[in-house]
Amino acid sequence: MKKPYSIKEFDPITAEEQELFKLFELLDVTFREMEKDDPLPTNEFRLKNFRHKEPTFDDFWWLVWEDNKVRGFCILTIRNQSNVSYEENKHVAYVQIRIQKDHRRNGLGLKLVKKVIQKSKEIGVIAALQNTTAYESGYAFSEKLNGILAMESTTNRCRFANIDWNLMEEWKKQGQVRSKKDERSLKWFEKCPEDIIEEFCNVYTETMNQQPLGEIETRAIITPESRRITEQEFAKLGYIWHSVITREKNGAISGITDMTYIPDRPYRIEQELTGVKNEYRGKGLGKWLKSEMLHFIHKKYPNAKYISTGNADSNAAMLSINTRMGFKPHQQRKTYKFNLIEIEKRIAEIESKN
Structure with missing residues (x-):
């Protein structure tokens, strides 16, 4: 039986501290998955950064909830019109998805990408998405969506x-x-x-x-x-x-x-x-x-x-x-890029087989 997940929009600038702390609990878990030796960032450090608004970019957030805990999140980042490279680069948006390890492979990634596609269409100028990930699960998910490997870095x-x-x-x-x-x-x-x-x-x-x-x-x-x-x-x-x-x-x-x-x-x-x-x-x-x-x-x-x-x-x-x-x-x-139209088609193809 699938767990009762819910996906809700989120704004870290205006969110209650307790809501942010629940997100930070997830960040601690995913941080430890990749970083074994570094100290965990403090809540004070995270609060300062999450409450900060980068003036030339806009972020759109979604949180995945289950049992009153945050199990995943997604961020869509776009340049706004005050960005000096807006005209040249406005068609590209950046996506970050993070899901707790034992909650992966539950279809949450696809649901989050659908939220991203919907928001991108509403914005109206986005034609391509770009995602950089250091997680093996991120590589597999990007390749499942037919992402084009744009660059490998270390x-x-x-x-x-x-x-x-x-x-x-x-x-x-x-x-x-x-x-x-x-x-x-x-x-x-x-x-x-x-x-x-x-x-x-x-x-x-x-x-x-x-x-x-x-x-x-x-x-x-x-x-x-x-x-x-x-x-x-x-x-x-x-x-x-x-x-x-x-x-x-x-x-x-x-x-x-x-x-x-x-x-x-x-x-x-x-x-x-x-x-x-x-x-x-x-x-x-x-x-x-x-x-x-x-x-x-x-x-x-x-x-x-x-x-x-x-x-x-x-x-x-x-x-x-x-x-x-x-x-x-x-x-x-690895950095992957996706054509907005093609990724929507690919999701429909995946869902038609399930």
């Missing part, structure tokens, strides 16, 4: 205790010697200086989109406006965003790396982008930037245990640098 971790600091010191010195000869300099900041923000955003966009992105349709667009919004939102959440850039003799920005520290999760550092403009490659800038940032972060946050970063499996150049730094694979991820 979350890699570098533990400070395992870093070859002699090699990092060598990279740092090589960068300093070469840059003294070439009259190249470093500039550090948390808030991007106004006098370089336009060029910085152009270089950030360019180098971010140089990464192998497989069959993913959307491309990043970073503008001074969107950078300032992100800085403001990070500040509201207490995140600290460190950036360092290389500047050439003529003042041009040639390379970037940035990392984020979240005081509520002091054991980890998030490596964001490392990028070097094409015309400045082959000069060791990526290694110099990373080694300088690594020394800085280790000194500033001595209690941090590791750095986490994500890389496309096809990004051989960055994987080579990261491997030599001491990064090791932690979690495999």
Whole structure:
């Protein structure tokens, strides 16, 4: 006999705390399924983040209830019209589905996707859905729905205790010697200086989109406006965003790396982008930037245990640098994309056979 599940719309911004705490109980279970060693996020940390509204995206939530407990959830995320890449990327929405392990294979995933399709039709501009998952069950479900594998990536971790600091010191010195000869300099900041923000955003966009992105349709667009919004939102959440850039003799920005520290999760550092403009490659800038940032972060946050970063499996150049730094694979991820019309047809086909 099937369990009496119900699926209800949900808004984490306005929900009662007790309702959120029931969702957090599920998140604890699914977190432990993937993370065996990290401490569970606190309810205080989660409350702060779940009550926060990202101004350029809109989320639509559904919770799966059974026995007054949350057994699963689904989030549909879309860009809103204040997003700088709305016109270019408005047709793509992002879907996240999580169901407690012992409640899977009960048809809940299909029911949630049907909710997503219905909402996407109401919104009117969505033509494609994209889902990134690290769960084996997520791979199987996406493939069952004939999802197209758009990209394979890996979350890699570098533990400070395992870093070859002699090699990092060598990279740092090589960068300093070469840059003294070439009259190249470093500039550090948390808030991007106004006098370089336009060029910085152009270089950030360019180098971010140089990464192998497989069959993913959307491309990043970073503008001074969107950078300032992100800085403001990070500040509201207490995140600290460190950036360092290389500047050439003529003042041009040639390379970037940035990392984020979240005081509520002091054991980890998030490596964001490392990028070097094409015309400045082959000069060791990526290694110099990373080694300088690594020394800085280790000194500033001595209690941090590791750095986490994500890389496309096809990004051989960055994987080579990261491997030599001491990064090791932690979690495999796959990104699937779905045509809205085709996924609806596929669900109808599956249901007709049941």
